Amino acid sequence: MKVGILGTGGMGNVHARHYANMPGVELVAFDRDADKLGAFSKHHGAKRAATYQDLLDQTELVDICLPTHLHVEYALQSIDAGKPTLVEKPMARRLSECRQLITAAEGKGIQLGIGHVVRFFPEHNRIHNLVLDGAVGSPALCRMRRGGRAPLGSEGWFRDPAHSGGVILDLAIHDYDWILWTFGPIAQVYAKSVRFNPVGGTKFEGDYALVTLTTESGVVCHCETTWMDPSGFRATLEVSGSAGIVEFDSRLAPSLRVHTDSGSVAAANMDSADDPYFRHLSAVLSAVRTGSPMPVTGQEGMAAVAVAEAAILSAAENRPVDPRELLAQAASI
Known part of the structure; x- marks a missing residue:
């Protein structure tokens, strides 16, 4: 081909x-x-x-x-x-x-x-399946963190929110997609973002954001995203439910652990050779x-952008936003 x-x-x-x-x-x-x-x-x-x-x-x-x-x-x-x-x-x-x-x-x-591509990362794929298989019981809370140092270069477009959307769109969208894929439609988004310039004075707005999402099924999700972490890239994911907790931390080995309601702990070493890309x-x-x-279809991609757009609007206007309303508005155009 x-x-x-x-x-x-x-x-x-x-x-x-x-x-x-x-x-x-x-x-x-x-x-x-x-x-x-x-x-x-x-x-x-x-x-x-x-x-x-x-x-x-x-x-x-x-x-x-x-x-x-x-x-x-x-x-x-x-x-x-x-x-x-x-x-x-x-x-x-x-x-x-x-x-x-x-x-x-x-x-x-x-x-x-x-x-x-995050759906294809072994840890995220495994946790998705564990949740759907009932490993943590009825899911209630999801916490995700993703960030590191801002990528350099890219002719400046990446550092311009009008072009990249900042971390709320460009980076956190990985996590919105995983949440939609795992828990279903999102009913409410509330976001806060902090804008400041990194060392060196290069303008880069919107480099830290905390987004709280509530799904139609009632799962509360916290997404923390930044390009201002001097310690380097890190991704974490934790899902808590009625029967236990499953957690992932990219800096730990093993990176994925399952804590069941009975108190046992199962650790999993993921196969890094199984490349997600x-x-x-x-x-x-x-x-x-x-x-x-x-x-991953166009409809799924659009749903994730709707969450990001809701978060950008929420941060700007300091109010909760329903991404489903934004999707309905887009459909009527």
Whole structure:
């Protein structure tokens, strides 16, 4: 299968590295920066497209790894060309743009997938299944933390909330998606964010956020997110229920523990060789080959952006926001 990668930055390189290990995959790449494109093509053995249209003409799947604010423009072109399209998370900068993509894909009968890879991380996948299997009984509380130092570079777009959405959209959306996948629709969002500049004076707003989510089923979820942790990246996840607690900490070994109501503790060492990006992209290729739904659909990607948009609005106006109302408004546009 010929896969076209649009964008040769961080995520473009991550995706290319894993596609290169898949039998039968040929890579075609395009980037407006000729030097970056040349280095990318040489490193990954990808064919260089002369233009984006040239990439569309050659490929069977388009993988969009551009800055968030550019997703809708280029994904619409891919869909219009009749190409199954994978869009890196977040699906788009705004909920209205997500609706545009879904409407276009449904109108053309095109598969549209979103790059929510955390579902494929072994610990998050295992906890999802443990919760659904009743390991903690009836779930009541979920706490998630994700953060580290802000990524540098990216031509400045990442540090501009108008383009990236800040941590509430770009980073915490991993956790919103996991919560939606595990516990179902979210009924209320309340968020607080702190904005300040890091050492060095480079403007970077919205670098700490605490978002409280309540699901329709009554589970209360706390998502803490930051790009201002000097100790480095860390992700944690804890689910408490009527029969026990399951917890994950990326800095601990073993990283996942289950504490049952009987007092016993089960520790699990996860298989780090089971790479989540490889699993996710393999599932995407399988969906394209068989014509089945993408592993994470456009509707699911839009639901996560709705939560993020609700959190941004909540933080700005200091009030709870129902993301379902935002989804309804987007559907009426």
